[in-house]
Amino acid sequence: MAEYLLEVRNLQTRFELFRGTVKAVDGVDFTLREGEILGIVGESGGGKSVTGFSLLGLIDPPGRIAAGEVIFRGENLLEKSEEEMRRIRGKEISMIFQDPMTSLNPLQTIGRQIGEMLALHTALSPADRRKRALELLREVGIPNPEDRLENYPHQFSGGMRQRVVIAIALAANPKLIIADEPTTALDVTVQAQILALMENLVRRFGSALILITHDLAVVSEMTDRVAVMYCGRVVEEGPTRELVRHPFHPYTKGLLESIPRLSGERSRRLPQIPGMVPSLFDLPPGCSFAPRCGYATDLCRHEAPRMRAVAPGRKVSCHNPVTGGEEAEAHGR
Amino acid sequence: MLKYLLKRLVQMVVVLFTVSVIVFLVMSFTGDPVLMIVPPTATDAQIAEARTALGLDRPLWVQYGVFLQNLLRGDLGVSYIFKRPALSLIVERMPATLELVFFSVLLSVAVALPCGVYAGARPNSPFSRAVMGGSLLGISLPSFWVGILLIFYFAVEKGLLPSSGRGATAPLFGIPFAFLTWDGFRHIVLPAVTLALGTLAMLIRLIRAQIMEVMRQDFIRFARAKGVSWRSLFFSHALKNALVPVVTVFGMQIGSLIAFATVTETIFAWPGMGKLLVDSINTADRPVIVAYLMIVAAIFVLINFIVDIVYTLIDPRIDLR
Amino acid sequence: MSAKKDGFFRSEFFHNFVRSPGALAGLLIVTFFVVLVTAGPLFTPQNPYDIGSLDLMDAFKPPVWMEGGDGAFLLGTDDQGRDLLSAMVYGSRISLFIGLSVVVLSCVLGTFLGLVAGYFGGRLDSLLMRVVDIQLSFPAMLVALFIMAAFGRGLGKLVTALTIVGWVLYARTVRGSVLVEKKKEYVDAARLIGLSPFPIILRHVLPNILTPLIVIATIHVGTVILTEATLSYLGVGVPVTRPSLGLLVKNGYDVLFSGLWWSSVFPGMFIMLLVFGINLLGDFLRDEFNPRLK
Numbered sequence: 001m002a003e004y005l006l007e008v009r010n011l012q013t014r015f016e017l018f019r020g021t022v023k024a025v026d027g028v029d030f031t032l033r034e035g036e037i038l039g040i041v042g043e044s045g046g047g048k049s050v051t052g053f054s055l056l057g058l059i060d061p062p063g064r065i066a067a068g069e070v071i072f073r074g075e076n077l078l079e080k081s082e083e084e085m086r087r088i089r090g091k092e093i094s095m096i097f098q099d100p101m102t103s104l105n106p107l108q109t110i111g112r113q114i115g116e117m118l119a120l121h122t123a124l125s126p127a128d129r130r131k132r133a134l135e136l137l138r139e140v141g142i143p144n145p146e147d148r149l150e151n152y153p154h155q156f157s158g159g160m161r162q163r164v165v166i167a168i169a170l171a172a173n174p175k176l177i178i179a180d181e182p183t184t185a186l187d188v189t190v191q192a193q194i195l196a197l198m199e200n201l202v203r204r205f206g207s208a209l210i211l212i213t214h215d216l217a218v219v220s221e222m223t224d225r226v227a228v229m230y231c232g233r234v235v236e237e238g239p240t241r242e243l244v245r246h247p248f249h250p251y252t253k254g255l256l257e258s259i260p261r262l263s264g265e266r267s268r269r270l271p272q273i274p275g276m277v278p279s280l281f282d283l284p285p286g287c288s289f290a291p292r293c294g295y296a297t298d299l300c301r302h303e304a305p306r307m308r309a310v311a312p313g314r315k316v317s318c319h320n321p322v323t324g325g326e327e328a329e330a331h332g333r
Numbered sequence: 334m335l336k337y338l339l340k341r342l343v344q345m346v347v348v349l350f351t352v353s354v355i356v357f358l359v360m361s362f363t364g365d366p367v368l369m370i371v372p373p374t375a376t377d378a379q380i381a382e383a384r385t386a387l388g389l390d391r392p393l394w395v396q397y398g399v400f401l402q403n404l405l406r407g408d409l410g411v412s413y414i415f416k417r418p419a420l421s422l423i424v425e426r427m428p429a430t431l432e433l434v435f436f437s438v439l440l441s442v443a444v445a446l447p448c449g450v451y452a453g454a455r456p457n458s459p460f461s462r463a464v465m466g467g468s469l470l471g472i473s474l475p476s477f478w479v480g481i482l483l484i485f486y487f488a489v490e491k492g493l494l495p496s497s498g499r500g501a502t503a504p505l506f507g508i509p510f511a512f513l514t515w516d517g518f519r520h521i522v523l524p525a526v527t528l529a530l531g532t533l534a535m536l537i538r539l540i541r542a543q544i545m546e547v548m549r550q551d552f553i554r555f556a557r558a559k560g561v562s563w564r565s566l567f568f569s570h571a572l573k574n575a576l577v578p579v580v581t582v583f584g585m586q587i588g589s590l591i592a593f594a595t596v597t598e599t600i601f602a603w604p605g606m607g608k609l610l611v612d613s614i615n616t617a618d619r620p621v622i623v624a625y626l627m628i629v630a631a632i633f634v635l636i637n638f639i640v641d642i643v644y645t646l647i648d649p650r651i652d653l654r
Numbered sequence: 655m656s657a658k659k660d661g662f663f664r665s666e667f668f669h670n671f672v673r674s675p676g677a678l679a680g681l682l683i684v685t686f687f688v689v690l691v692t693a694g695p696l697f698t699p700q701n702p703y704d705i706g707s708l709d710l711m712d713a714f715k716p717p718v719w720m721e722g723g724d725g726a727f728l729l730g731t732d733d734q735g736r737d738l739l740s741a742m743v744y745g746s747r748i749s750l751f752i753g754l755s756v757v758v759l760s761c762v763l764g765t766f767l768g769l770v771a772g773y774f775g776g777r778l779d780s781l782l783m784r785v786v787d788i789q790l791s792f793p794a795m796l797v798a799l800f801i802m803a804a805f806g807r808g809l810g811k812l813v814t815a816l817t818i819v820g821w822v823l824y825a826r827t828v829r830g831s832v833l834v835e836k837k838k839e840y841v842d843a844a845r846l847i848g849l850s851p852f853p854i855i856l857r858h859v860l861p862n863i864l865t866p867l868i869v870i871a872t873i874h875v876g877t878v879i880l881t882e883a884t885l886s887y888l889g890v891g892v893p894v895t896r897p898s899l900g901l902l903v904k905n906g907y908d909v910l911f912s913g914l915w916w917s918s919v920f921p922g923m924f925i926m927l928l929v930f931g932i933n934l935l936g937d938f939l940r941d942e943f944n945p946r947l948k
Contacts, residue, residue: 018666056558090560097558102551105570106650107577116569117559152649168559348788356800363804466676469937473929475880475900477887478922481907485915496911585791592793596884600907611888614803626800630792637791 004071005208006032006055006176011068013047013054020281024050024063026232029307029315032225034175037202037209039219039240041255042229043277048212049098051229052178055210056095057085073175091121094169098181100161104153110164111149114171121172136167141197159190163197170201177202178210183218195222216255220244228252231278231288234307238314248310248321250293287319295320341641345634352630353404357397360623409627410620414613419624423606428508429499430605433597434590436512436521437528442583444529445536452537453544453575454567464537471534476593480527480600487523495520497602524601528594532586539582543575550574577648584640588633667942677938683931691747698740709735714909717916730916733909741902742921746928748898752809753879756816757871763817764824765867769859771825772832773852779829786822794819795881802890812891816878823870831863865943872936876929883925899925 013025024047032038040048054065057077070077072093077085089095097103104113114133118124124132130149137145140163153161162182169177179198183191199222202209211223219226219240226243228236228251236249247253254273275292278284286303290296300319307317384390391399403409409420452461488496500520503513511517547553548571556570595607602608606625613621645651662668671677695701713735715724723730729738771782789797801815835841835855844851883900885891887907892898897905899921906918 018669058554058558086560086562088560089558095555095558097551097555099551103555105552105556105574107574107648108570116556116561120560154650165555348791351788359801359804363806469676469933470926470930473876473880473926473933475883475887475903475922475925475929477884477900478903478918478925481903481910481918481922485910485919489911489913489915588791589793589795592796592799595796595799596888599888614799614888614890622800622803629796633792 003033004031005034005036005073007069007071008051008055009069009071011051011054011070012066013050013059013063014066015063017062022280023232023283024280025054026283028068028229028232028234030227030234030237032176032208032210035203035206035208036225037199037211037223039223039226040210040212040229041216041219041226042214044214047232048214048229049180052095052180052210052212055178056089056093057082058095090117090174091172092174093176093178094172094174096162096165096169096177096179096182099185100158100165101185103165104161106153109150109152110156114149114164114168117168117171132171133167136171137164139170139201140164140167141193142167158186159194162186162190162194166194166198166201170205170207173205174207176208176210178212180212181214182211184213184215191218217259228255231280231283233288233317235289235317236315237307238311242314248314248316248323249289249318250295250320250322251289253322254292295322341638345638348634349627349630353401353627354397356623356626356630357400358393360619361393361396363617363619404627409624412613412618412621414616414618414621419620420628422609422621423624423628426604426606426609428510429603430591430594430598430607432510432512433521433524433528433594433603433605434587436525437532437590437594438587440525440529441533441536445533445540449537449540450544450572453541453548456541456545461541465541468534468537471530472538474530474534476527476531477596477600479530480523480597483523483527484600494523496523499604520603524597524603527600528590528597531593532590535586536579536583539579540575543579544571547571547575577644580647581640581644584636584643588636591629591632670942671938674938676934680931680934680936680938683927684935687746687750687928687931690743691750694743695747698737698743701740701744711735714914716914729920730914732905732917738902738917738920741897742899742924745897745899745902745921746924748809748892748896749879749882749900749925749928752813752816752882752892752898753875755813756820756878757874759813759817760820760874761824761867761871764821765828765863767821768825768828769832769856772829772836773855775836782825783829786826789819789822794877795884798881798885799888799890802885807890807893809892809896812882812885816881819881820874820878823874824867827866827870828859828863831859835859835862869936869940869943872932872939876932876936879925879929879932899928 008028008030011025011028012023015022015024026047028047028051030038030040040051042048050059050063053059055070055072055077057065057080059065065078068078072088077088080088104110111130111133114136115126115129118129118132122129122132133149134145137148142148142160142163148156153164156164166182169179182198183194186194195218198209198211211219213219223240225238226236226240227234228243228249230251236243236247236252238248243252244256247256251273254271257271258273260270273292278288278291284291285301287293287296287300287305290300293300297320303319305317305319307315310316310321381390389396407420409418409423411417412419412422415422448464452458452464455461484496487494498520499511500517501514502509502511502517504510505513512521548567553566553570556566561570591607594605595610597603598605598608599611606629609621610625612618613625713731713733715727715731716722717730717738718724718728720730727737727739729742731737732741767782771779798815798819801818802812805811805815832855835858836851838858840858841851841855844854882891882898883903886898886900887904889904892901894901902921903918903925906914906916906921910918
């Protein structure tokens with residue numbers, strides 16, 4: 001019955017702090033098929049990273065997963081014990097962190113760190129593990145892997161380090177890779193290379209990829225489907241091509257319009273979404289985006305919208321989804 | 334590597350030189366040593382003669398020059414009280430201090446390491462909280478007072494252990510050590526425990542804090558995402574990273590221990606360098622004081638140097654080229 | 655730290671403070687000592703420095719709960735007939751005075767030098783940092799011991815010696831903060847207009863260094879009290895006429911072997927209690943102000 005590799009329903013992760021409770025993830029729904037690349041986009045602090053960590057059960061106090069289901073290959077991960085999750089991590093689902101400078105143990109050679117991954121999840125002998133480690137390093141494009149195995153993380157550049165991290169993530173051939181802002185901490189020139197590498201490897205090995213990023217441009221190039229998040233909720237979900245061409249949610253529309261273009265009218269000012277992201281301690285009632293939305297009505301300000309299908313494969317969480325732009329003129333903003 | 338060593342060597346010499354100047358200057362303002370040497374009945378003429386004999390009538394910088402020259406030749410002056418070279422007095426007493434410090438270190442590490450590691454692994458357990466409270470108390474204790482309490486209970490009241498002195502010694506490589514005899518060992522217990530307490534408390538807190546800090550770092554979380562068990566996380570990943578800076582701090586502590594040994598030796602009448610220093614201060618035996626300071630300064634500089642080298646060896650991030 | 659607008663009593667700091675047994679205990683102890691040294695001398699049965707009020711017949715009396723004890727001398731007397739409790743009250747005063755004055759002076763001196771070194775940089779900075787490094791490679795107690803041994807006992811000399819030893823930590827912290835601020839763009843901006851960035855840097859640096867300085871200073875008080883006690887015990891600290899708690903312990907030590915333990919045990923206990931209270935507070939402050947733990 002597994003139509004989906006991963007199905008997330010109403011995921012809620014909260015952080016209980018002195019100042020109040022932060023609903024970092026406040027009812028997130030999305031789906032993912034085998035081998036699919038899903039982009040999760042949103043502003044910083046919008047709950048994307050926390051979603052990623054929640055999938056793997058890596059939320060520590062004062063945070064906790066308050067509600068929801070994470071159905072992976074038919075089983076709800078949130079109901080599993082730590083022991084069971086430990087077996088899944090790295091083997092079925094692995095993760096790539098944002099900052100390659102701090103992801104690796106500075107006092108261990110990368111050979112050892114890759115080896116650890118292989119020892120945990122494969123039955124290879126030490127000699128075979130070494131061979132496989134070399135193979136992996138080659139796959140991710142690190143020259144002279146034989147020498148590099150004995151090197152320490154600080155002897156690699158940022159981009160190289162992230163390649164090592166990717167190698168580790170792929171080592172046990174997981175079904176799903178969660179990449180949390182994998183290129184944000186890297187040089188712009190290196191970013192494209194790393195993304196291309198990831199796309200290439202993931203397609204070849206048949207893993208699904210969740211790419212978490214704030215960069216909509218990246219997402220539009222690389223992903224099959226996109227989920228747009230705002231203030232801890234998914235506001236729109238759909239196939240990338242269509243979503244980018246015809247966004248339904250005003251926030252998505254705003255994001256797309258704010259991407260600078262190389263061609264077209266240059267006299268026009270770059271449009272921005274007015275207002276600021278609200279503090280997560282103090283979310284507005286109703287739709288969180290309402291204060292900044294040009295299409296907001298009284299309903300929007302009082303009642304939070306629910307996620308619903310507005311077209312085949314397209315879901316939106318909005319009372320007045322945008323269709324072609326007529327609504328914008330109708331509300332005069 | 335060689336370049337680094339040379340650089341450090343030069344630094345060490347500069348520091349020692351500076352220390353010698355400071356020590357010399359400060360001591361030269363502390364009153365007239367001539368009056369210590371001559372008998373109370375000396376006449377003015379005899380005092381003047383003694384002054385000339387000691388070279389104390391020459392200008393300060395000349396005196397320093399002489400001092401430095403002698404220093405480089407290994408002559409650190411002659412004790413006014415013992416009438417023997419200060420250097421040999423100190424060297425004679427070094428083994429006593431060294432064995433005291435050694436056993437204190439052994440004791441501190443043996444207790445602090447397991448306690449600190451456990452407290453770091455389970456920071457909210459009752460044991461951990463008890464350890465933290467106890468260690469906070471430990472660093473608040475005046476060490477001399479603890480020594481007094483121990484003496485009072487174990488020696489005066491119960492008569493179990495001796496209250497002073499070093500006891501019998503036996504030679505090791507020709508150097509007499511107390512711990513090699515049962516009598517000597519009984520004598521070393523109380524002083525070693527007294528000296529160890531402060532360091533022990535400090536170490537436990539340091540180890541615990543370091544472990545807790547490391548466990549919070551990104552690479553631990555990443556390893557967890559790899560599916561590494563908690564046991565492996567802690568022992569293979571966190572521990573080494575946590576203990577590397579502890580080694581450095583501890584190295585510095587050894588210098589502190591030598592300083593605090595002066596107090597411990599005084600309380601227990603342990604015949605080490607520290608006791609010699611305190612006695613010399615009370616008798617205004619200037620050459621011994623100066624000699625002690627120079628030797629101890631050299632020891633500290635050496636310890637710092639060794640600690641730095643050890644640190645570069647265990648942390649692969651440090652590149653000496 | 656948060657919620658300044660809600661007032662101090664609703665802040666996270668206050669909330670955590672009243673829920674921390676350590677912090678509360680520490681505050682209690684320190685308050686006890688503060689009250690003791692300000693109001694104590696009014697209530698003590700005797701002024702232990704007043705030789706005339708002493709009576710040798712009272713000497714060597716044990717504490718009141720032991721046989722031979724005297725209700726007038728709650729904790730017993732020493733070899734001169736001095737009431738131990740009174741001596742301890744006056745001794746605490748001295749110890750606390752030294753602790754506070756050394757910390758204030760070290761803080762001021764260290765902060766000033768740190769600011770200067772950080773701001774002017776260059777040779778001045780290198781020189782200062784070398785001095786700091788060299789000084790830090792020697793144990794503080796030994797340096798203080800040396801200075802006191804050379805110049806003799808005395809309250810002023812002791813405070814000076816301990817300040818000389820103590821300023822380095824403040825200087826290093828403040829200098830670090832200044833260097834961080836200097837790198838920020840507003841400094842370049844100010845220079846471009848021809849303004850001296852110094853007052854602005856000061857305004858930005860001060861709030862940043864306030865919390866670490868408070869933590870350092872609190873713990874430093876405890877350290878100074880212990881160091882002074884040790885030095886006095888060795889005979890190179892306070893003068894005999896103004897005994898601090900440490901000196902009282904020493905006097906007690908001399909009669910310890912006759913079984914007269916109270917003269918050394920109780921003053922020592924006081925030292926321990928005072929420093930423990932200070933450390934409890936210092937510990938709490940350090941954990942509260944540590945941004946990495948949040």
